[in-house]
Amino acid sequence: MPLAISLHLLAAVIWVGGMFFAYQCLRPVAAKVLEPPLRLTLWCHLFSRFFAWVWGAIVTLLVTGHWMIGLMGGMAAVGMHVHVMLATGYLMVALFLHLYFAPYQRLKKAVGASDWPQAGVQLNKIRLFVGINLLLGLITVINAVGGRMLYA
Structure with missing residues (x-):
């Protein structure tokens, strides 16, 4: 279990921390200068570099999450906070899949064609999905840390 929880935590930090940095730190500066x-x-x-890490984080989170649930006796044996974590995690994955396969692919195509107005439209869509996923990620972290006490 210590290996699973350590890998799970590292993957969450990479994904949520990367979104926080991009959304709250890099975006405002890049937009200004x-x-x-x-x-x-x-x-x-x-995004090309970060999304490679996100794919690894997603695989790690899903494998270690289900591994730990199995070690704890299955879904019937875990607390409500684990069910909530699983739900928000799968929602985050679904939003990322849409972001990756729709607006991100269109962004790459637009940048490759120097179609800056279209690239800007796609970047705004990506920003929306990253913002939602960042919020879900922060809720998931809060739930992971304090959820056992919230649902007791």
């Missing part, structure tokens, strides 16, 4: 072609190209390259 970079012209659209540079800003959109930066985001396209940044």
Whole structure:
């Protein structure tokens, strides 16, 4: 169990922390100091690197999460906080899959074609999904840490 929980925690920190950094720190600065072609190209390259880590985090979170549930005796044996964590986690994965396979692919295509207005539209869509996923991720972290006491 210590290995599973450690890997689970590291994957969550990478995904949620990366979203926090991108959304709260990089986005405001990049929007102020970079012209659209540079800003959109930066985001396209940044997402390419970050999303590779997110794919690894998702696989790690799902495998370790279900592994720990199994070690605890299955879904019937775990607390409500685990059910909530599982629900918010799967919702985050679903939102990421949409973000990755729809607006992100269109962003890459638009940046490759130097279609800056279309790239901007797609970046705004990505920003919306990242913002929602960041909120869900923070709720999931709070639930993971204090949920056992909330639902007692």
